[in-house]
Amino acid sequence: MNEQVRIIAEQPDLKARFTAAEFLRMADAGAFDDMKVELIGGELYRMTPPMTKHARLQAAVGFALMTLLREHSDIVTLGEIGIILNDDTVVGADAAVARISSDDNRRLVPEDVLLVVEVAVTTVTKDSGIKRLAYAAAEIPEYWIVDGKRDVIHIHTEPNDGDYAIVRTVRFGEPFAVLDLPDTITID
Numbered sequence: 001m002n003e004q005v006r007i008i009a010e011q012p013d014l015k016a017r018f019t020a021a022e023f024l025r026m027a028d029a030g031a032f033d034d035m036k037v038e039l040i041g042g043e044l045y046r047m048t049p050p051m052t053k054h055a056r057l058q059a060a061v062g063f064a065l066m067t068l069l070r071e072h073s074d075i076v077t078l079g080e081i082g083i084i085l086n087d088d089t090v091v092g093a094d095a096a097v098a099r100i101s102s103d104d105n106r107r108l109v110p111e112d113v114l115l116v117v118e119v120a121v122t123t124v125t126k127d128s129g130i131k132r133l134a135y136a137a138a139e140i141p142e143y144w145i146v147d148g149k150r151d152v153i154h155i156h157t158e159p160n161d162g163d164y165a166i167v168r169t170v171r172f173g174e175p176f177a178v179l180d181l182p183d184t185i186t187i188d
Contacts, residue, residue: 015043017042017043017088018039018042018044018088019088020039020084020086020087020089020090021087023039023044023090024084024090035047036049038090038091038092039088039089039090039091040089040091040130040131040134041088041089041130041134042088042089045126047092048122050119050121051121051122053148054119054121054122054148057119057121057146057148058079058080058094058119058146060187060188061094061095061117061119061146061187062077062095064186064187065077065095065097065115065117065178065185067185068178068183068185069097069178074099075097075098075114076097076100076102077095077096077097078095078096078098078108079094079095080093080094080095081096081098081107081108082108083096083107083109083110083113083138084107084108084109085110085134085135085137085138085140086110086137086138089134089138090107091131091134091135093116093117094117094118094119095116095117095119096108096113096114096115096117097114097115097178097179098112098113098114099112099114100112110138110139110140113140113141114141114142114179115140115142115143115144115178115179116135116140116142116143116144117144117146118143118144118145118146119146120145120146120147120149121148121149124145124147124149127145128154132145132156132163133162133163135156135159136156136159136160136162136163136164137159137162139159140159141157141179142155142156142157142179143156143157143164144156146187151171151172152169152170152171152172153169153170153172153176153187154167154168154169155167155169155170155176172187172188173186173188174186
């Protein structure tokens, strides 16, 4: 007899996606002056304001890296820096080590970056997921997650096919090498 026919219409993707160029034009024009955001895979992600443990760990990492690398005039340690990873991803890293002139005033690109550091107290899932994959896809040689929840540093190296091939974990207070240099640092 008369059967009801169900029509299932596909829902269009209504998300607004942006290119890195569009995002940077909006940022430079002041569109995000009242918030901190990143662009990952064309989508905007709000960054939560850091709290005291995050700030302390970020300062400790920056100080340790600057102290270790001060004699290497060809590289600089940077705190809280924007990195344009590709055409649809612009992230804000907590720290980075880069091969640039200390007089430069710009956002980094993957070719500049030797090491990226994310301090994660409330953002472990994001930093170990979507951001890790974005850094690996951009072939950032070394990526650290300073995990303030577990008091460890996850060190990711050897980007390969969109992820890192090697991951090792170091507890706070244990010395570890940076960028295959002979000296070590300790984060407490």
